[in-house]
Amino acid sequence: MQTSQIDIAAFGPEHLEAAVKLSRQAGWPHRLEDWQMALTLSEGVVAIEGDRVVGTVLVTHYKSECATINMVIVDEAMRGRGLGRKLMDAALRLAADRPLRLVATTEGLPLYERLGFRETGRVLQHQGFVGAIAVPGQTEQADAADIEAIVALDRLAFGADREGMIAYLGKAGNFAVIRRDGRVCGFCAIRPFGRGEAIGPVVAEGLEDAKALVAHFISTRTGGFIRLDTTAETGLSLWLAEQGLAHVGGGIAMMKPPIHRAADPAATTFALANQALG
Numbered sequence: 001m002q003t004s005q006i007d008i009a010a011f012g013p014e015h016l017e018a019a020v021k022l023s024r025q026a027g028w029p030h031r032l033e034d035w036q037m038a039l040t041l042s043e044g045v046v047a048i049e050g051d052r053v054v055g056t057v058l059v060t061h062y063k064s065e066c067a068t069i070n071m072v073i074v075d076e077a078m079r080g081r082g083l084g085r086k087l088m089d090a091a092l093r094l095a096a097d098r099p100l101r102l103v104a105t106t107e108g109l110p111l112y113e114r115l116g117f118r119e120t121g122r123v124l125q126h127q128g129f130v131g132a133i134a135v136p137g138q139t140e141q142a143d144a145a146d147i148e149a150i151v152a153l154d155r156l157a158f159g160a161d162r163e164g165m166i167a168y169l170g171k172a173g174n175f176a177v178i179r180r181d182g183r184v185c186g187f188c189a190i191r192p193f194g195r196g197e198a199i200g201p202v203v204a205e206g207l208e209d210a211k212a213l214v215a216h217f218i219s220t221r222t223g224g225f226i227r228l229d230t231t232a233e234t235g236l237s238l239w240l241a242e243q244g245l246a247h248v249g250g251g252i253a254m255m256k257p258p259i260h261r262a263a264d265p266a267a268t269t270f271a272l273a274n275q276a277l278g
Contacts, residue, residue, distance in 0.1 A: 011044035018053035029194030065160035103251040117254040126245035127227040136212040142175035149184035156267035188213035196225030202271035210270035
């Protein structure tokens, strides 16, 4: 069967059940609710053969500043036939002229490089059943009045306005913050995901603050299953492993075109919002 016999259609709620099946085939933990969140924050397309969804891609716009490409999946029976390129071409059209980010698998890397993406770092996926840990003294639960400050701090760290994502995380999960001199100088989000919960983003001024923010949530979840995606340069990986969150894999962070900007010392991202959101 040639890819010319496959239709590309707008990704709608009616495709979510099929998307869950595809992600399970790929070994991903995403539940229906996780796909619903990703689709709510994004737009995308599906590849359809007859009445069967055989591929997906989502594009999450962060206003006009950038976009992330997520949930690129091709049915294993359809691989090697150019369908991944067809899905990516559709994603590039949806993204228009925005700078792009994605997290690549080793298998997808050659395609993304041909499309002009360049590696910017390594993503380390940590997960596991957390052990007991002391409650940190410098963190506190966020309230609705903190959301504006969280959005501003996240923008400094990420380089684009993710107000919509932050608002969604506030409804689906919880935030913790660190305050100094009356201002929010770090935050952490947690939400239900996959087998348990996912932590991220974590934005802080330094490594010790990042550890405290993560500890804020895992200190009340002894024995619970947690996933957290970080990057190699944060220095968080070894500490996460000590808490029971083993390094189980990851991906390759990429941008198109590469964006070189100096990190704001007051806002560094220590954990990602999860690969489902780029």
